Amino acid sequence: MTAGTLLSQSRGDRLDLAVTGSWTAEHARTIEPLVDAVTRPNSAVRSVAIDMTRAERIDTYGAWLLERALRTWTSQGCATGIAGLPEDYRGLFEKVRAGTHKLTPEPPRPNSIMATLESVGRNVAKVADDFVLQTIMAGSLVVALKRILLRPTTFRLTSMVNHLERVGWRAVPIILLITFLIGAILAQQGIFHFRKFGADIYVIDMVGVLVLREVGVLIVCIMVAGRSGSSYTAELGSMKMREEVDALRTMGFDPVEVLILPRIVALVIAVPILTFLGSMAALYGGGLVSWFYGGIEPPVFLSRLKEAISVETFAVGIIKAPFMALLIGIVACVEGLQVEGSAESLGEQTTSSVVKSIFLVIVLDGFFAIFFASIGM
Amino acid sequence: MAKTPAEAVIRVRDLVVELKAHRVLNGINLDVYRGEILGFVGASGAGKSVLLRTIIGLLPKQQGRIEVLGTDLDQADEDQRQAIERRWGILFQQGALFSSLTAGQNVEFPIVEYLDVSDRLMTEMAITKLEMVGLKPDVYRKYPSELSGGMIKRVALARALALDPEILFLDEPTSGLDPISAGDFDQLILTLQRTSNMAVFMVTHDLDSLHTICDRIAVLSEGQIGEAGTMATMLASQHPWLRAYFHGARARTGRQAVVES
Numbered sequence: 317m318t319a320g321t322l323l324s325q326s327r328g329d330r331l332d333l334a335v336t337g338s339w340t341a342e343h344a345r346t347i348e349p350l351v352d353a354v355t356r357p358n359s360a361v362r363s364v365a366i367d368m369t370r371a372e373r374i375d376t377y378g379a380w381l382l383e384r385a386l387r388t389w390t391s392q393g394c395a396t397g398i399a400g401l402p403e404d405y406r407g408l409f410e411k412v413r414a415g416t417h418k419l420t421p422e423p424p425r426p427n428s429i430m431a432t433l434e435s436v437g438r439n440v441a442k443v444a445d446d447f448v449l450q451t452i453m454a455g456s457l458v459v460a461l462k463r464i465l466l467r468p469t470t471f472r473l474t475s476m477v478n479h480l481e482r483v484g485w486r487a488v489p490i491i492l493l494i495t496f497l498i499g500a501i502l503a504q505q506g507i508f509h510f511r512k513f514g515a516d517i518y519v520i521d522m523v524g525v526l527v528l529r530e531v532g533v534l535i536v537c538i539m540v541a542g543r544s545g546s547s548y549t550a551e552l553g554s555m556k557m558r559e560e561v562d563a564l565r566t567m568g569f570d571p572v573e574v575l576i577l578p579r580i581v582a583l584v585i586a587v588p589i590l591t592f593l594g595s596m597a598a599l600y601g602g603g604l605v606s607w608f609y610g611g612i613e614p615p616v617f618l619s620r621l622k623e624a625i626s627v628e629t630f631a632v633g634i635i636k637a638p639f640m641a642l643l644i645g646i647v648a649c650v651e652g653l654q655v656e657g658s659a660e661s662l663g664e665q666t667t668s669s670v671v672k673s674i675f676l677v678i679v680l681d682g683f684f685a686i687f688f689a690s691i692g693m
Numbered sequence: 694m695a696k697t698p699a700e701a702v703i704r705v706r707d708l709v710v711e712l713k714a715h716r717v718l719n720g721i722n723l724d725v726y727r728g729e730i731l732g733f734v735g736a737s738g739a740g741k742s743v744l745l746r747t748i749i750g751l752l753p754k755q756q757g758r759i760e761v762l763g764t765d766l767d768q769a770d771e772d773q774r775q776a777i778e779r780r781w782g783i784l785f786q787q788g789a790l791f792s793s794l795t796a797g798q799n800v801e802f803p804i805v806e807y808l809d810v811s812d813r814l815m816t817e818m819a820i821t822k823l824e825m826v827g828l829k830p831d832v833y834r835k836y837p838s839e840l841s842g843g844m845i846k847r848v849a850l851a852r853a854l855a856l857d858p859e860i861l862f863l864d865e866p867t868s869g870l871d872p873i874s875a876g877d878f879d880q881l882i883l884t885l886q887r888t889s890n891m892a893v894f895m896v897t898h899d900l901d902s903l904h905t906i907c908d909r910i911a912v913l914s915e916g917q918i919g920e921a922g923t924m925a926t927m928l929a930s931q932h933p934w935l936r937a938y939f940h941g942a943r944a945r946t947g948r949q950a951v952v953e954s
Binding site: 342384408414416418659 | 779792793808809810811814816817818820821822824825830831833834836837838854856857884885887888889890
């Protein structure tokens with residue numbers, strides 16, 4: 317098929333145009349400049365005649381380019397005429413002519429300073445909204461828990477155990493590995509720097525206190541937020557997208573009781589266990605490095621550790637774990653239920669679930685530090 | 694329309710498709726001609742969508758030959774295949790709009806990928822297509838999640854038509870639409886088909902669509918084309934499934950409407 321062309325001939329105030337070849341989508345790129353060239357404002361031209369007899373094929377692209385030219389001429393005050401339009405294409409031209417082809421203007425954008433201020437304001441308001449939503453979720457959990465306590469048989473035990481396996485049991489290897497490495501790195505750095513003061517032995521105090529009080533629980537919570545919090549958000553979000561949550565509600569079930577409570581209970585059980593395992597792995601890693609890198613024999617390490625830490629040290633870490641689990645669970649579920657129709661929104665909520673839960677876990681850890689300091693633990 | 698000797702734009706020969714060791718299509722022979730609307734019917738689960746997905750290359754076939762626009766898709770290299778894909782448009786059952794793009798960007802998507810046209814023309818064509826399927830230009834900036842089911846189908850049709858295809862595949866275009874919208878949609882497909890002389894391959898369960906817009910109907914039963922022909926042939930057929938399908942309780946109103954007209 318030959319590419320479309322536009323032959324033009326000017327006779328005084330009259331412009332004769334001939335459409336030839338195929339005016340189709342694949343030739344639109346070359347045809348558009350031709351059309352633009354003849355429609356340039358030209359005060360000499362008073363009338364335009366288009367001869368279509370040599371057109372081979374026309375599709376919507378060709379039809380619209382012609383129609384656009386006709387509209388331009390009309391707006392310039394030229395008389396226009398089309399001759400020899402094949403019968404086959406009459407319907408197509410009518411269809412194209414019927415359209416407005418105009419985009420409604422975009423709503424005016426406020427200037428950039430205003431827009432920045434506005435988005436800052438909106439984000440601040442959103443923080444407050446998030447807090448409200450999370451409080452509502454915590455409240456609904458308490459209500460659901462109360463119902464469960466009154467009628468224990470309604471608790472979704474199977475679902476809870478299933479989630480416990482996914483967030484607890486299957487997380488064990490990766491948690492052990494990461495905390496082992498963190499413990500080893502802490503010990504190595506400690507020995508390297510403490511050695512300058514001949515204080516190698518205090519590495520054991522540092523690793524013991526740091527791991528049991530802070531690092532063990534924090535690392536585990538960050539891992540759980542990234543691993544399980546995100547999956548909670550994605551699961552609930554896609555259930556929300558496919559109206560499964562609405563279906564549950566219309567059947568008379570409370571989504572909080574059916575979907576969210578088993579998930580959060582599983583998390584609250586799993587995180588303390590993971591924290592314990594993680595802390596042990598970190599101490600083991602620290603002990604190994606102290607032995608091989610610092611030359612501290614295991615019996616020395618153990619006896620020094622016994623002096624350095626107490627049950628309280630361990631308790632401080634483990635008490636925090638269920639609260640952090642609750643926080644991660646609530647944030648993940650609130651974000652999941654906020655997913656809208658699109659795949660993009662699912663991704664956005666999953667990201668913000670992980671970011672918010674890690675941030676809030678660290679903030680909560682700060683509050684706990686103040687709390688334990690004031691009660692002297 | 695100028696009537697030229699009908700040219701087969703899709704030619705399927707002895708097609709065999711197996712899914713998980715289950716033979717779904719067993720020796721399909723089917724031609725679709727330029728400028729016709731072919732309605733494709735069959736019981737649920739008979740493999741209508743499988744045939745459609747095999748023709749457009751989403752499912753592998755075990756045996757047989759598929760020619761589209763005179764090109765055997767097995768022999769075609771990457772460039773030839775792409776050239777063919779540029780010349781067909783597909784409307785999926787659920788619309789399959791990209792949810793992260795606006796309706797306008799969805800329609801522009803194939804234009805950006807395949808045609809090197811100016812931004813102005815691209816936007817104008819997207820709006821033209823949206824208007825051709827009966828939508829207002831302000832839909833251009835809306836996201837699929839803000840549109841109703843019927844509007845999603847229309848935007849998806851506009852996207853299928855974006856490159857002015859020669860073949861249009863429709864997978865149950867009227868399912869999930871109310872009877873009035875479904876009727877409008879049928880008329881829309883008919884008008885668009887007549888203005889651009891496309892071949893339309895339509896998988897459908899909608900008896901009204903079959904009655905009002907299909908030039909020819911093909912029936913899939915037991916993995917083969919049981920019968921193919923005009924509505925009159927279908928109504929006269931003695932095939933038991935066809936009798937149940939076209940003469941059943943749900944068929945009556947549609948048939949009466951045709952008889953009365």
